[in-house]
Amino acid sequence: MTAIDISEATKRYGNETALEGLDLSVQRGEIYGFLGPNGAGKSTTINLILDFIRPSAGEVQVFGLDAREDSLEIRSRTGILPEGTECYDRLTGRQHVEFAIESKAADDDPNALLERVGIADAAGKKAGGYSKGMAQRLMLATALVDDPDLLILDEPSTGLDPNGAREMRDIIREENERGATVFFSSHVLGQVEAICDRVGILRDGHLIAEDTVEGLRDSMPNQTRLRVQVDRIPADSSAALEALESIDGVSEVSADGTTLVVACEDRAKTAVLRTIEEYDVSVEDFATDESSLEDLFMAYTSNDRTEVTP
Amino acid sequence: MSAITVAKKDFRDAVRSRTLLALTLVFALFTFGGAFLASWTAELFGEIEGDGAQTTMDLLFALQTPASFLVPIIALVVGYAAIAGERESGSLKFLLGLPHTRRDVVLGKILGRTAVVAVSILVGFAVGLVGLVTFVGSVSVVDYLLFTLVTILFGFVYVCIGVGLSSMTRSTTKAAVGALGMVLLFWFVWGIAAQLVLFWREGSFMVESFPEWYLSVVSLPPDSAYAAALGTILGEDGFTMASIYETESLPLLAEPWFGFVLLAFWALVPLGFGLWRFDRADL
Secondary structure, eight states: OEEEEEEEEEEEETTEEEEEEEEEEEETTOEEEEEOOTTSSHHHHHHHHTTSSOOSEEEEEETTEETTTTHHHHHHTEEEEOTTOOOOTTSBHHHHHHHHHHHTTOOOOHHHHHHHTTOGGGTTSBGGGOOHHHHHHHHHHHHTTTOOSEEEEESTTTTOOHHHHHHHHHHHHHHHHHTOEEEEEESOOTTHHHHOSEEEEEETTEEEEEEOHHHHHHHSTTEEEEEEEESSOOTTHHHHHHHHHTSTTEEEEEEETTEEEEEEEGGGHHHHHHHHHHTTOOEEEEEEEEOOHHHHHHHHHSTTSOOOOO | OHHHHHHHHHHHHHTTOHHHHHHHHHHHHHHHHHHHHHHHHHHHHTTTSOHHHHHHHHHIIIIIHHHHHHHHHHHHHHHTTTTHHHHHHSHHHHHHHSSOOHHHHHHHHHHHHHHHHHHHHHHHHHHHHHHHHHHTOOOOHHHHHHHHHHHHHHHHHHHHHHHHHHTTOSOHHHHHHHHHHHHHIIIIIHHHHHHHHHHHHHSOSSOSSOOHHHHHHHHOSHHHHHHHHHHHHHTOOTTSHHHHHTOSSOOGGGSTTHHHHHHHHHHHHHHHHHHHHHHHOOO
16 A cells, blocks of 8 residues: 555756656555755655645655645645744744644644643743744644644754654654654655665655665665774875775765774775875774665765666 | 634734734724814814714714725735745645645635734724714714724725735735735826826816716725725715716716625635635645
8 A cells, every 4th residue: 555656746847847757655654764965856745745836747646545636635634744834923832733633623632742742831832932943843743633644744853953853753653653654854864764664865856766774775785884093194184085085986085083984885995095005194993884874875866976776 | 614714823823913903003093083083073064964964974084084094004914924924934834734725725814814904993993983982972883883894894805905915926025015006006096097098088187077987997996995885884975986076877887886896896806816826826
């Protein structure tokens, strides 16, 4: 059973193409992480699902219903956390949640929802005085109204501190265990990795990879992260970093004091170590990690890399 | 029902606006001043005319003059950002993320904002009533209530114009310019244009009897329609076309009762056009 089924969806604004021939399907009951750099077309896709915009071509279905024709039924079964949404400044947090409850003809307890997202003590305050993180929590509370079958969260950790982001992940997990399908977009990867069943990576309006986290790793088995400890910082450190970056197969280089982290393909390892020694420093220690999704993401979305089809 | 839910939420939000409070105060000030003026004219004309007509004249002085200027401004200020403002801030995605159709949102906005304007009118007119009782002494309650109802209808018309404009654009600046344009059009441009055409056709601004097309044209704006509708309701034609232009036979458009048809037209056309545009728009 699919919760979201997008086929051949294209969206153009005048001469600009925001999305081109996107095929994407999200199974019921899974957590789908929709990844991509800013401007890749993630919000455009979500806007199509919610009938905020209409496709130039192609079809979008949710729960097997047409996103356009049956939008009302789709939205009554979906909880939405839009990206960077402003609240109504002159209404209180509780009034926002009450409005969502009334709109969905649900019978949730607004205080319980506000408690769940951790802003119960600000329930009676006007949302105009909320911080970005509180506003984000409030919007999440409204999305949880009526135990939706589908949760669509656009950049849910925006404005949240690490603790808030962790609470957000906990709620996403709880909702998923209850049976909800979760579709969320992000351009930050650290947190996605831990909770997603499947991941789709969007770039320039194309889905360039779609798989489980493990599957994505397997599709790039030679990708590793090399951690190198050197005895001192070379005199010409920036030239050294540039030299490392220009090695064929290296996708990212970062330095922290005498520790160098290089994301690269296996075959480039020797070249990396040799290059370091050319700058008159000696390698005291080095280790290789399994690549994180972050490295994969960099490799997929950086411009010099050829596209990988899953 | 969905529109009602939106309307209630919208009313709670919009009625707390400081701008509205300021405009309502100005309005109340004017109706109070109007009541004072009415008592002054009552002394001038009191002995000539009967009491019944006098009460109505008092109402016209005290309430209609400030209402016909300030209600359009209040309604447009309350309405112009109703939808464009939410599009700009993104809160429209919260609103439409909930199961409301776009039509429910527009209708709910119109109901909610009309209620806001009605509150402003009720406050202004209540102050006017206090003024009338203080300065004039007697007021016909029935006339006063009818007056209030027609004025709320007038406010509704301008809310439709404001919200209609607001649903056609994603920029509050454009909506504000549109609203200002409507005020300029109905208050100045329309009358001046009609006069210019009159001059071009008749060779003079001062004609013996005004041609029918001219009477029709100047009867069209919502503000003339409001005056005509009031004249019909109050059985007083002092402020309708027939008395202003001293003609016996009136074209249909200038008939006082036709004011209601024109008010409906000015409400439904911008509303319909706004709905049509908004329903097809990419947010």
